[in-house]
Structure formats: structure tokens, C-alpha cells
Amino acid sequence: MVEELVVAASAALAGCAVYAMAAARVVKQYERGVVFRLGRLxxxxxxxxxxxxVPVIDRMHKVNMQIVTMPVTAQEGITRDNVTVRVDAVVYFRVVDAPNALVEVEDYRFAVSQMAQTSLRSIIGKSDLDDLLSNREKLNEGLELMIDSPAVGWGVQIDRVEIKDVSLPEAMKRSMARQAEADRERRARVINADAELQASKKLAEAAGEMSRQPAALQLRLLQTVVAVAAEKNSTLVLPFPVELLRFLERAQQPAAPTPAPRAADALRTAGETAPEDAAGAAETAGETAPEDAGVGPAETAGTTASQPAIGPRVEAPGHADALAEALTEGFRKAVAEGDGGPGAVPRASRRGEEPSGGHPPDGAAPPSAPSAV
Known part of the structure; x- marks a missing residue:
């Protein structure tokens, strides 16, 4: 009897142990257990x-409540500005409602992955290339909203979505590289131009100060000479006096205008009237020579020749000296031609020589005039 009780107790204990082992479950900290009893949630x-x-009757499913990192397969699409790109992303999500994650969707991981791919292609078609490259924060927010809207009913919460990489065609990469290089060159030119403008202003101010201080200009000249002399070359430097530069600057200042046209007109008038006056004087001398019996022909000729008719004297400017000399030479030639005309005094009588008609030289007694009958 006792043996039977011991066997029964052992069997009961063994049954309890088996039951406990079949019914016992351990749920980890990051998990939640969802029990289905006879297929009912x-x-x-x-x-x-x-x-x-309850063994055999109940079935428990464990759901991971941790944040899941899911990479999204790279999607190829055409942007709004007709550029073919290839974009891949990553989705961070977690389950917030374990029963819905098991009941509402067959595989919530696969569902989230497919929704992320379709949303990514939609974002590519609605965006420009510049937005994909520089305005990713806004695109990430749009992707998160597009994926989170249907995932809420699945008991899944989308924490964030990030665009990982944007792949461009090689031709587009080269074009963008040229554009970036041109933009950098433009900025460099603008910076250089601003620097030159500021430097020119400072140099102008320094030049003004040095022009007001001759000693500073001389010191700068000496500094330049020292700098050139310090170099190892065969250049010979001769300092140029600053005072000479100032003298040349004053000499190059425009002078007062001179009445050159009026002087030229006066000289031209004198040249035209000189031959007429000379001819008139010669005729007068020729007419008076036979009538003046008490005066010698040489004396009369000398008097006439010593008073030639000269036109009005005009003070010519310095730049008209050549013109004045030419007009004077013409006047002399006109007087010489007038001496050989009718009624003119013989050339020899004016020069103090004996004329061809037998007139004595200057200082000799004139011959007696023939007496009138």
C-alpha cells in the first residue's frame, strides 16, 4: 500500500514537473508576450x-519592442527636373502595439520595407536634384510622414527616416564639378577685385600724404633704392631728384594763349606793302636827283638809299620767328628789284662806288654842272 502511494506521488510530481515545464515561459525585458488561446487573441x-x-491550449508569441534599423533598397527614379538618380535610405521604427503588429499585418517588417521603397520613389519624383543634394532634412520629414501614416494601424511607429546616398550619372557629376569650379572661380575673382579696390584706395591715400610731405617721398625713394640694391643682380640704380620732377610738373602746366593769328596777319600785310613802298621811294629819288644841281648824285643816292620804305613792325611771338625771317628776306629781294627799274638811283651810287657814268666817289668834289645857254 505504501509502495503504491509512493509511486502515485512520484507520478504526480513528475506530471507536475512536466506541466510546469510545458507551461512556464520567460519574457525578456525588451519583449512583450501575446497569447492566443485556441486561436483567439x-x-x-x-x-x-x-x-x-496552459499547455496545448495557449500559444504565446513574443514581440520585440526595440527600435529596428531597416535599410531600404536603393531606388532609381527621375526627379522633377528630369535627372535620373539612384537613392537609398534607412528607416528606424519600433512596435508600440504588439497585438496589432501580429494581427493587423502578416509581417510588419516586410510591410514597412515595401512602404519605405514606394514612398522613396514618390519623393524622388516630386523633388528637384538640388533638393535631394542640399535640402535633405525636409525630404526626410516627408518620407517619415508618408511611411508613418499607414504604419500606425499596424502597431508600428516610425522614429525617423534618413536618405543615405544619392548616386548621379557620370555625365551629371562632371557637369556639377564644372559648375562648382566656375562658382569658386567667380568668388575668387570677386574677392580679388575687392582686395584690389581696398588696396588702391589705401595707396591713393598714401600717395596724397606723401605728395604733401616731400621728405616722405624722398624717404620712400631711398627705401626703394635700398630694396633694389639688396638683390643680387647687376642693375645700376640712379636716383632721380624729386625736385626736378616738381620742376618738370610746373613746366608742363599750360601757358596763356598768344595772339598768333593776328601777328601772322600783320606780318603778311607788311610783306605785301613793302615792295610798293620801296618802288615809290626809288622813283622819288630818281626824279629829284637831276633837279638838285647843288647836291651831288652820290649824296642824293646815299640819302635815298638810307631811308627805304619799311612796313609796320609787328612784334611776332617766339613761335613765328621763322615766318618773320622769311618775310624779311622777301622784302629785301623786292627792294633790290626796285633799284633796277626806271628812274631808280644807280646801285653803285648807294654803295659809295663810282658809277659807270664817271661820278666820283664819296668825299670827292662833284663836277661843275654845265651852264645853261
Whole structure:
């Protein structure tokens, strides 16, 4: 009898042990247990720790509540500005409602992955290339909203979505590289131009100060000479006096205008009237020579020749000296030609020589005039 009781107790203990082993479950801290009893969902979610279920009747599913990192397969699409790109992304999500994650969708991971791919292609078609390259924050927010809207009913919450990489065609990469290089060159030119403008202003101010201080200009000249002499070359430097530069600057200042046209007109008038006056004087001398019996022909000729008719004297400017000399030479030639005309005094009588008709030289007694009958 005792043996039978011992055997029964042992069997009961063994049955209890088997039952305990079959019913015992351990839920980890990052998990939640969802129990289905005879295929029906029990709304009581098993918390982390030790728990028991009815063997054979109950079936418990553990759901991971951690944030899941899911890479999205690279999607190729055409942007709004007709550029073919290839974009890949990554999605961060976690389950917030374990029963819905098991009941509402067959595989919430696969569902989230497919939704992320379709949303990514939609974002590519609605965006420009510049937005994909520089305005990714806004695109990430748009992707998060597009994926999170249907995922809420699945018991899944989208934490964030990030665009990882944007792949461009090689031709587009070269074009963008040239554009970036041109933009950098433009900025460099603008910076250089601003620097030259500021430097020119400072140099102008320094030049003004040095022009007001001759000693500073001389010191600068000496500094330049020292700098050139310090170099190892065969250049010979001869300092140029600053005072000479100032003298040349004053000499190059425009002078007062001179009445050159009026002087030229006066000289031209004198040249035209000189031959007429000379001819008139010669005729007068020729007419008076036979009548003046008490005066010698040489004396009369000398008097006439010593008073030639000269036109009005005009003070010519310095730049008209050549013109004045030419007009004077013409006047002399005109007087010489007038001496050989009718009624003119013989050339020899004016020069103090004996004329061809037998007139004595200057200082000799003139011959007696023939007496009138």
C-alpha cells in the first residue's frame, strides 16, 4: 500500500514537473508576450519576467519592442527636373502595439520595407536634384510622414527616416564639378577685385600724404633704392631728384594763349606793302636827283638809299620767328628789284662806288654842272 502511494506521488510530481515545464515561459525585458488561446487573441499582454500558459491550449508569441534599423533598397527614379538618380535610405521604427503588429499585418517588417521603397520613389519624383543634394532634412520629414501614416494601424511607429546616398550619372557629376569650379572661380575673382579696390584706395591715400610731405617721398625713394640694391643682380640704380620732377610738373602746366593769328596777319600785310613802298621811294629819288644841281648824285643816292620804305613792325611771338625771317628776306629781294627799274638811283651810287657814268666817289668834289645857254 505504501509502495503504491509512493509511486502515485512520484507520478504526480513528475506530471507536475512536466506541466510546469510545458507551461512556464520567460519574457525578456525588451519583449512583450501575446497569447492566443485556441486561436483567439487574449488582450492581456504578458510583461517581462516569468509567466505561465496552459499547455496545448495557449500559444504565446513574443514581440520585440526595440527600435529596428531597416535599410531600404536603393531606388532609381527621375526627379522633377528630369535627372535620373539612384537613392537609398534607412528607416528606424519600433512596435508600440504588439497585438496589432501580429494581427493587423502578416509581417510588419516586410510591410514597412515595401512602404519605405514606394514612398522613396514618390519623393524622388516630386523633388528637384538640388533638393535631394542640399535640402535633405525636409525630404526626410516627408518620407517619415508618408511611411508613418499607414504604419500606425499596424502597431508600428516610425522614429525617423534618413536618405543615405544619392548616386548621379557620370555625365551629371562632371557637369556639377564644372559648375562648382566656375562658382569658386567667380568668388575668387570677386574677392580679388575687392582686395584690389581696398588696396588702391589705401595707396591713393598714401600717395596724397606723401605728395604733401616731400621728405616722405624722398624717404620712400631711398627705401626703394635700398630694396633694389639688396638683390643680387647687376642693375645700376640712379636716383632721380624729386625736385626736378616738381620742376618738370610746373613746366608742363599750360601757358596763356598768344595772339598768333593776328601777328601772322600783320606780318603778311607788311610783306605785301613793302615792295610798293620801296618802288615809290626809288622813283622819288630818281626824279629829284637831276633837279638838285647843288647836291651831288652820290649824296642824293646815299640819302635815298638810307631811308627805304619799311612796313609796320609787328612784334611776332617766339613761335613765328621763322615766318618773320622769311618775310624779311622777301622784302629785301623786292627792294633790290626796285633799284633796277626806271628812274631808280644807280646801285653803285648807294654803295659809295663810282658809277659807270664817271661820278666820283664819296668825299670827292662833284663836277661843275654845265651852264645853261
Amino acid at each position: 487574449r488582450r492581456e499582454v504578458r510583461e517581462p519576467g516569468f509567466t505561465l500558459i
